Amino acid sequence: MGAASRLLVLRSLLLLPGAFGFVPSLDSDFTFTLSAGRKECFFQPMRQGAxxxxxxxxxxxxxxxxxFYLESPKGEILVFHQRKSDGVHTVETEDGDYMxxxxxxxxxxxxxxxxxxLILDNMGEEEQEDWKKYIIGTDLLDMKLEDILESINSVKARLSKSLQIQTLLRAFEARDRNIQESNFDRVNFWSMVNLGVMVVVSAVQVYMLKSLFEDKRKSRT
Known part of the structure; x- marks a missing residue:
């Protein structure tokens, strides 16, 4: 097997899902609408030590x-918050489904x-086969496979972190926009109320002044 063929095998193995411990990210996010008077629950299977x-x-x-509340597989309430707008909670897990x-x-x-x-850490990796058996004549390669794997995992971790930060920023932006729109509608409503009150008060004042002048004229006659 020539050097070009060995490099092709190396590239194909690095692109395999789960090869050399390179596993896809388990983090996830979700946006949903919770109706009035309703409760929604979600389940996440976890393993010991994660x-x-x-x-x-x-x-x-x-x-x-x-x-919001978080329940362990044994039915214990780990977190319980009432009437909160946001929150961040981290727990060390055991085997079972967390609700x-x-x-x-x-x-x-x-x-x-x-x-x-959801951000899942230390979920572990399934036992992988020894990747070195796929490489023949590794002493002819100018690069170390360990360095390549370390670089790939570093890039993957940074990309995942960037995606997480961007997702949170979008959530903050959506929340701020909804607050601004709500305040805008509230300001418009009370402005119209104030305008109506001013018009009514002005009309009452004009009527009272007119009545006052008419009464004086009648008394003089």
Whole structure:
């Protein structure tokens, strides 16, 4: 096998999902609408010694608040927050399904738009075959496979972090936009109310002044 063929084998192995411990990211995010008087629960399977981080934000809805709780596979309540607009919670996990719920039963009218993100760390990797058996004559290569793997994993970690930050920034932007639109509608409403009150008061004042002058004229006659 020539040097060109060995490099082709190396490139194809690095592109295989899960090859050399290069596993796809397990992080995920989701945006949903929670109706008034409803509760929604989600489940995430975890393994012993891993880490589960849940971050949520209420993007839209009256009050921008929701009840949140996180339950362990044994049924223990690990986190419970009432009427919060956002939160970040990290727990060390054990084997089993973790349940986290968003509760809007306290609201009878307003629905809520909720964004949440799951960040899973130390989930482990399945045992991989020894990749060195696919390489023949590695002493002829000018680069180390370990260095290539380290560089790929470093780029992957930075890209995942960038994607996470961009997702959070979009969530913050959506929430701020909804707050601004709500404030804009509120300012317009009260401005119209004030304008109506001013018109009514002006009309009453004109009528009273007119009546006052008419009474004086009648008294003189």
């Amino acid at each position: 880490s589960l981080e849940v971050e949520y934000q209420v993007l839209d809805g009256a009050g921008l608040d929701v009840d 986290f719920c968003f509760d809007n039963t306290f609201s009878t009218i307003s629905e809520k738009v909720i964004f949440f993100e």
